[in-house]
Structures are given as structure tokens and as C-alpha cells.
Amino acid sequence: MGIFKSEKGKQSSLKLYDEQINKLGMPYYDIYVNTTFGKTHLIETGNKNGKPLLVFHGGNSTTSYNLLACRFLLNDFHIYAVDTIGHPGKSDEISLSAKNYDYGKWASEVITQIGYDKINCFGASFGGGILAKLMCVAPQKVEKAVLVVPSGINNAFPISSAKMMIPLIKYFVTKDEKYIKQTALFMSIREDVLDSDTMDTIKDSFDNVKTKVGMPTNVDEKLMQKFKSPALVIASEKDCLFPARKVLPRAKQIIPNCQVRELKNSGHIHVLPQYEKDLVVDFLNS
Numbered sequence: 001m002g003i004f005k006s007e008k009g010k011q012s013s014l015k016l017y018d019e020q021i022n023k024l025g026m027p028y029y030d031i032y033v034n035t036t037f038g039k040t041h042l043i044e045t046g047n048k049n050g051k052p053l054l055v056f057h058g059g060n061s062t063t064s065y066n067l068l069a070c071r072f073l074l075n076d077f078h079i080y081a082v083d084t085i086g087h088p089g090k091s092d093e094i095s096l097s098a099k100n101y102d103y104g105k106w107a108s109e110v111i112t113q114i115g116y117d118k119i120n121c122f123g124a125s126f127g128g129g130i131l132a133k134l135m136c137v138a139p140q141k142v143e144k145a146v147l148v149v150p151s152g153i154n155n156a157f158p159i160s161s162a163k164m165m166i167p168l169i170k171y172f173v174t175k176d177e178k179y180i181k182q183t184a185l186f187m188s189i190r191e192d193v194l195d196s197d198t199m200d201t202i203k204d205s206f207d208n209v210k211t212k213v214g215m216p217t218n219v220d221e222k223l224m225q226k227f228k229s230p231a232l233v234i235a236s237e238k239d240c241l242f243p244a245r246k247v248l249p250r251a252k253q254i255i256p257n258c259q260v261r262e263l264k265n266s267g268h269i270h271v272l273p274q275y276e277k278d279l280v281v282d283f284l285n286s
Helices: 007-022 063-069 102-113 126-137 158-174 178-188 196-208 244-254 274-285
Strands: 029-035 038-046 051-056 077-082 119-124 142-148 231-236 258-263
Touching (some): 007 063, 029 102, 038 063, 038 102, 051 063, 051 126, 051 274, 063 077, 063 196, 102 126, 119 126, 119 274, 158 196, 178 196, 231 274, 244 258, 258 274
Parallel strands (some): 051 077, 051 119, 119 142, 142 231, 231 258
Antiparallel strands (some): 029 038, 038 077
């Protein structure tokens, strides 16, 4: 079963993908690797002389949009930005279960297939959940881990995000784009972080993608205890999906070598302040 609503929708989504990757203004290369779960596409870009960094994007989104949000990583790191299998992008349209550790096993195979025994990893939202699963199933393959507003650590109850369904339903009925912004505001809290690329990506997801609502489930503490490498977990105070008050205490409890940071007055969709960007770069480079 495909992940797009139609072939026309798929082509529209891929057109936006290419437009956004070209906005980076940097050379990039398409890489395809085979895993037992399906063919996987990655964008290789950034600083070829920097430390290698594997980047996982958010759910129902794309790695091209995520790279725009992660521009601050491009000057320092040799980036491998992976299209999550079964999500919008150029990997196979094969959906994995978010309830088990298949995403972690898939990510482990990706690391091997791009030629590394161990690599730094960065994951946001759904991608943070993938990284958390990877840390459980193949801890030896992750040199350092940065998880930003991650799923898979201590997810909020679904009821906390149910209110966003009302404007979303109104959008599907009326196609009035004001309801897209209303839906996005449940996740962003602040209108100033909803730039054109974010709104284009959200609209593309609603219009063209068979949206997945299931996020990677909370990882098992005993499995995570095996991960001894340094980890940095950043969560938002007002995140309706993975609030800092839930995520950060459990992260400190289950991840042996863990630093935590809270983004005050921020929602799930956010813009990292410059000092947090600098912290991430220093953490990965140290």
C-alpha cells in the first residue's frame, strides 16, 4: 500500500521536496541503499571534512524540509539525511510498525550500508523516536545522540493532541487554508515560527500524504540502559505531543549518559535559539 493519496499527489510532494532541497544552496548527492525493509534514499551534503552525522526527520514530513531547519549543522558536519521508509520522500513506500523496534533495526542497517560501524546521530520528533529505538537495538552504532522534541521517550496521551483534529477536519471539508494554520498552531504555539516552508510542508502532508498518526512508542528502560554513549535530549515546554515535563525526567532516568535541555515557551514546531544550536554543534564535535 502506497503512502501517497494519488500519483498526482506523489508528484506534487516530490516537486516540493526538490524545491526545498535546492533552497539549501549547497551541493548534495542522492544515495540509495538496500535494507531488508526496503530501498532507502539519503541526501549526502554538508562539510565533507566534518564529522559524519546521520539525520532523521519528523513524521509525515521530508528530509528536505528538515535540512532547511537544520542548516546550522551543514557547515560543521558531513551530513547523511535519510528519508524515513514509509514516509514522504524517495525511500520505498513500505510502512514499518511504530510499536516495535523495526525502525531501529532499519536505521542500524542504513548505518552499515553507508559504510560506517559507528556514527553521530540527530533525530527530531518521529525521527527522535527512530533514534531512540536505534539506541536500544544497536547502541554500539551510535557515537553520540541528539534527540530534539523526540517521540519514544515519554509520549503524551493522544487526547492531548485531539483538539487539533477539529480545524483539520474543517480544512478537509472546506479546503480553506486558514484551518491549516489553526491546526499548525496547536503544534507551534507561536505564529512566528510558521514560515512558508513549514506551511508548505504541512499543507503537502494534509493534501497528498496518507497521514500516520502513530508515533514510535516509548522505549524499554532495560534496553536503553545498554546505551552508554553521550546523549543530548531537547524538549519543548508546551509541546502537545512530547512535553518537556514528561520527556526530560524519563530521559535522565533511562539514558545513562544524558544531558537535557528545555525550550521555554516553545511548542512541538519550534525554532532552536542560536545558543541551543551552538550547544548541539559543540556537543557533537567534542
